[in-house]
Amino acid sequence: MSALSSRTVLRMPFLAKAITLGLLLLVPTAVSAESISVVVDQAKLVKLPEKIATIVVGNPLIADVSLQPGGTMVVTGKGYGTTNVMALDRQGTVLIDRTIQVEGATDKLVTVYRGVDRESYSCTPTCQRRITLGDAPTYFTANLRQSSTLASQASGEGSDNQAGGAPPPR
Numbered sequence: 001m002s003a004l005s006s007r008t009v010l011r012m013p014f015l016a017k018a019i020t021l022g023l024l025l026l027v028p029t030a031v032s033a034e035s036i037s038v039v040v041d042q043a044k045l046v047k048l049p050e051k052i053a054t055i056v057v058g059n060p061l062i063a064d065v066s067l068q069p070g071g072t073m074v075v076t077g078k079g080y081g082t083t084n085v086m087a088l089d090r091q092g093t094v095l096i097d098r099t100i101q102v103e104g105a106t107d108k109l110v111t112v113y114r115g116v117d118r119e120s121y122s123c124t125p126t127c128q129r130r131i132t133l134g135d136a137p138t139y140f141t142a143n144l145r146q147s148s149t150l151a152s153q154a155s156g157e158g159s160d161n162q163a164g165g166a167p168p169p170r
Contacts, residue, residue, distance in 0.1 A: 035098060035100070036075055036098050036100045037100075037103065038063065038075050038076070038077040038100065039077055039102070039104065039105050040078070040079065040102050040103070040104055040132075040133060041076075041077060041105075042076070042105075043075065044074075044075045045072055046075055047071060047072060048067075048073050048095075048096065049087075049095050050071060051095075052067060052095060055087050056086045056087075057083060057100075058083040058084040059083040060078070061078055061079050062077075062079045063075055063077055063078055063083055063085070063100045065085050073085075075100060077103075079133060080104060080133060080134075081102055082099060083100050084097065084099050084100065085098055085100055086098075108122060108124045109121070109122060109123070109132075110122075110123050110127055118134060118135050118139075119139045120135055129143050
């Protein structure tokens with residue numbers, strides 16, 4: 001092989017890499033690899049680029065998202081784990097593709113184990129029952145039922161029915 005042809009062969013991979021890099025720089029790169037971290041049962045606001053038409057969540061059991069006016073997305077942690085969210089414009093171009101990491105709360109949380117059963121308490125400032133994914137089914141269901149009853153009574157639904165009285169007038 002002559003000296004000229006060996007130089008040409010050496011330059012080919014460099015030239016191919018330079019062309020590829022140049023093409024990548026021309027493509028709009030609004031797609032982001034940044035991760036969104038949120039605590040289960042909490043929400044986080046994320047600012048989106050203009051002209052978002054569709055939002056897709058990989059696993060809605062892990063996170064829920066909603067698009068709000070003004071280009072804001074609300075991300076709510078539903079279950080522990082990792083999923084992704086994609087935002088597309090009207091032409092179907094992916095403008096954002098991010099990972100959502102949902103973790104449990106760690107501050108002022110006390111976990112009590114009774115054999116294989118688990119109970120969670122929020123200690124801010126005194127310890128109160130807290131419904132947390134992974135708690136024993138009986139503990140979880142009892143707390144959820146109490147919370148639901150309290151919420152319905154606070155909104156005026158069924159407050160007399162719980163005591164066995166006549167339904168409230170409407």
